[in-house]
Amino acid sequence: MRAVVDSYLLTPIQQGMLFPPLQGANVGVDVEQMVGNLPEAVDVEVLRHAWQRIADQHPILRTRFKWTGADEPLQEVVDSIEVALDVHDLGGLSPEEQEARLASFMTDDRRRGFDLAVAPMWRITLFRLGDTRQRFVFTYHHSLLDISVVWVVEEAFQTYDAALRGEVAPLEQRRPFRDHVEWLHEHLRTDRDAAQAYYRQLLAGDDEPISLVALERGAPTGVADSIDAADVVYGHDRFPLGADLSGAMHAFAQSYRVGPPVLIETAWALVLAAFSGSTDIVFGSTRGCRRTGLPGSDRTIGLFINTPPVRVVIDPAATVADLLGAVRAQQVEKRAHEHTALTDIQAVSDVHGAPLFETICVINELHQGTRLKLVGPAFEHREFDLHDQTNFPLTLLAFTDPLIHCKLSYDPRRFDAESIGRVRDLFIAVLEAIVAAPDAPVGSLPRVSARERELLAAWNSTGRDFPGAATLPELFEAQVDRTPDATALVVQSQRLTYRELDRRANAVAATLRGLGVGPDSMVGVFMDRSVEMVVSLLGILKAGGAYVPMDPAYPAVRIAMMLEDSHADVVLTERRLRDAVPDTVPHVVTVDQFDGRAEDRAPLAAAAALSSNHLAYVIFTSGSTGRPKGVMIEHRNVVNFLTAMDDVLGHDATQAPGVWLAVTSISFDISVLELFWTLTRGFTLVLQQDDSRLTDGSTAGSSRGDAAVSAMQFSLFYFAADATSVAGDRYRLLLEGAKFADANGFSAIWT
Structure with missing residues (x-):
């Protein structure tokens, strides 16, 4: 024993x-x-x-x-x-x-x-x-x-x-590790109050670790956690910074008295800021802790390192030199308390129930293999390398040899090689920008790598010619002139040709013009899905106004709020819903009382004075994050969108347009595609009515909780979860889903 x-x-x-x-x-x-x-x-x-x-x-x-x-x-x-x-x-x-x-x-x-x-x-x-x-x-x-x-x-x-060689090599007499341990515990005892005060001030106000979710795998919750820890082998991405960048960093150190470790920590903070979306960054940085111990500690064999936090608050208006100076100053200030245990540091921080940080930076002056090559001729041809694995999900390891090289070590349950490649590329880009322009503002530094910028440019290279000066009424009327006798709208047994729909919308527009509606006037639409609803939308646009959907199923308080915020003096509705419109509205027009009245459009065109920069519609948000907000969309925005959809849906103007089933409430933007892309391309629009909605005068605009339900109803949910995949024909899939829903008794489709 x-x-x-x-x-x-x-x-x-x-x-x-x-x-x-x-x-x-x-x-x-x-x-x-x-x-x-x-x-x-x-x-x-x-x-x-x-x-x-x-x-x-x-x-x-x-x-x-x-x-x-x-x-x-x-x-x-x-x-x-x-x-x-x-x-x-x-x-x-x-x-x-x-x-x-x-x-x-x-x-x-x-x-x-x-x-x-x-x-x-x-x-x-x-x-x-x-x-x-x-x-x-x-x-x-x-x-x-x-x-x-x-x-x-x-x-x-x-x-x-x-x-x-038949010789005995002399061995250096080194201070035993025990001496350091005894000194360390005494130092921690005497330094505890000062260290806690320092770290309490350093971390004040930082109450949440940075999130790296933007880098993480897209696996469903729990999938990563189901991998047995014994099966996890950390991934590694090793990369040199190249001769030019390494030389520039070493030259920068000579000129600005800011060494590579400061450059690397600053760049790492900026990379974390880019991927976390935060300007207040905390990460761990491993320190050797040998220069602040006992004499001889720099040659003692044992474990001295510690990983206290680094906090970098990023001001986009500050210069790069200012940021480097702040990081350097913190490095120097921390020297007196660099031995403090991480548990003691976390105890005085505002982060509770979570690690203080999940990523660390380890910077070595020389690679272990480089150090050994310097020993003597026998080591010149021996190649040594260290393979390690920390307990942090993401670690940056850097060696500031003449040719600086780095390694990113990562937990594959959290990150994949592609994401780590993005981190690597941005880290290099930030370092290049720092040494190239230290007097530049921090906000000018790259937040994506050059490769990603090229990719974003390619993704966003969607420019194409479109009729930017056109308005929705002009596009609709041009279609009317092309196919006046084609069927434009079908609602159950009712059918209107393009000419009939145009003339009925003209009648509504004339009435609205008489009430003072013109460009940028907001007009409420408090109607169920019907012929009159489509006529009303077109009539408002022809009058120069912008329509504001107000679903009769909404609570009265929401309708009142929408009226207040939109300043809508005119509301279009139906006779059976008239009493549900608040009395504060100056002008309430019941469109179904027009009894099919139609007018020519000629006198209206000059009167409207409508341009593509005027509002087409205002849709209010759901209010899930506070008071609902009205989003204002101009005609040019809609025309641009409709033109883009020509490519997405493969529209060919030389082919017969076909039939389109419109299923979406006008309170949602996708209805613009269903109603106006179709009616400006010659489609026959079939409007689905919501027969399950109870909207008589006594219940419209109020809670529907008292409505009787005779049977359980089922809906089809369409969820486009392939944002990171190759885009498929999503809209055609939606339409096929609608056909399936119709054939199988589903009550609605939700997108």
Whole structure:
């Protein structure tokens, strides 16, 4: 049995890494793998002895955790461990098969994890790929090591190289990790009040973590959560910033005394702002925490890092230089309190019941492989790389080598490769813009990447010629002149030709003109679906006015509000609904009393003086977010929409138009397509009546809760949920759905 030779408390960040595995959560998180490509023959036994010597030298490599039977979790150092080197010979496989086996191992090795109660919490594996080709993997739990993993690998291979020469490599005498732990707990105790005051002020008013839902997968709720944590392998997007941008960032640092870490944190904040829609950004930033500890901390092997929050408040009017200065100032101010535990920071924040942040930024001065190459000639041809996985859904890892390179690590349950590609592209674009124009306003920086701007331009390249000066009455009358005797409107047994519909609308228009209706006058339409309703809409437009739908089924208070806000002095209705129109309306016209009266249009055209910039209709919103608001639509907007629908619906003016079933209430915009696109293209419009609506004079404009229901009625719901897919023939699908609804007794179609 191994003897315990020392024990001491865990650091706060070690405690944070201890508890998730105990709960069975975050499988593979905080398991790190330093991978080395070794272009050399390897003496397995000599290499194993080298690692044994390093384990004997450094207590942190003989550490285990104890959390039962103690007031607080402890880390225990045992007197010895036996290092095993697991060797796999893949020399007989093709290069493709070798890489597949290695990839499978890396995943399984991470999932295997460690029993944190057993030392060592690390292992080494060697894969023989050829006589002079080896792959070495040092797998360890992150609670043991941070950047100091480089020194462990350096010492182990220096010991190995020396042993091959028959020599013994000298090992640096380093300050033990225990000293740091004791200092840290005392520092946290004495700094607690000052640290809490600092972070309370830093985070004041930030009561909600930023949302990255705009980046997340479109899976239905619960699908991502159903994936077993053991099956999750984090995705990675590695990318260099390129020689030009890297050089510009390093030159910027010399000129403006703002180093790459400030540039990277600022750019990351701006990227998060673009995708979250917020200008108040909080994310975590990992700090080395070695310069503010005991002397010798910069060479101690162990885990020093901490990830306190960074808060960046973005003012679009401020200059880029101002924003960089604010981020730099916060970095310096935080130095005195950078060891503060994240749990203590969250305790003084205004965010409750949720993590303070879900994304972190980790910036290293040099890549681990770069550091090792600087050790000496023996390392020049060895290639080392670190594979890691944090417990945050999205992590930016950056190495500020002469050629700066980055890695985005992400939870595939939340994000996919395409979304992360958007993050990468925007991050690069923002960095390029920052170093190019530090005196520019922040608001001028890109919020989408160049590739996305090109895509948006292509999507929005919908320009086409349309009769921008035309009005709806002009387009309708032109159709009347083309097909005067064709059937324009069918409502049950009633039929009107285009000429008849035009002349009846002229009669309504003449009456309205006599009441003072002209361009931009708003006229209420308080009617059920009927011939008279279509005649009224056209009559209002011909008079120069804008119609305001007022559904007789609406509560009286809503009708009153619509009248108040629209200032409609005229309301068109039917005799049986007349008494439901509020008495405050100066002019109430019952259109069904016209008894088919018709007039020519000639005298009206000059009188209306209507242009495409005048209002065509005003539709009120539902009021779900407050008082309903009237949305004002001009003739040019409608004409533009109708022209666009020619392309969407494949309208061919040389072909017979056909028949269109209009099912939508005029209180919704889609009715404009059903009524006016059809009547300006020569269709026969069949207007569906709502026979189930009870709208006699005694109930119109009031609650319908007392209406008797004789049988349960069913509706068909049309939901266009394919916004991210290739657009199909949605309107034709809607029409086919309407046919199905008619044939099968559905009472309504909702879109």
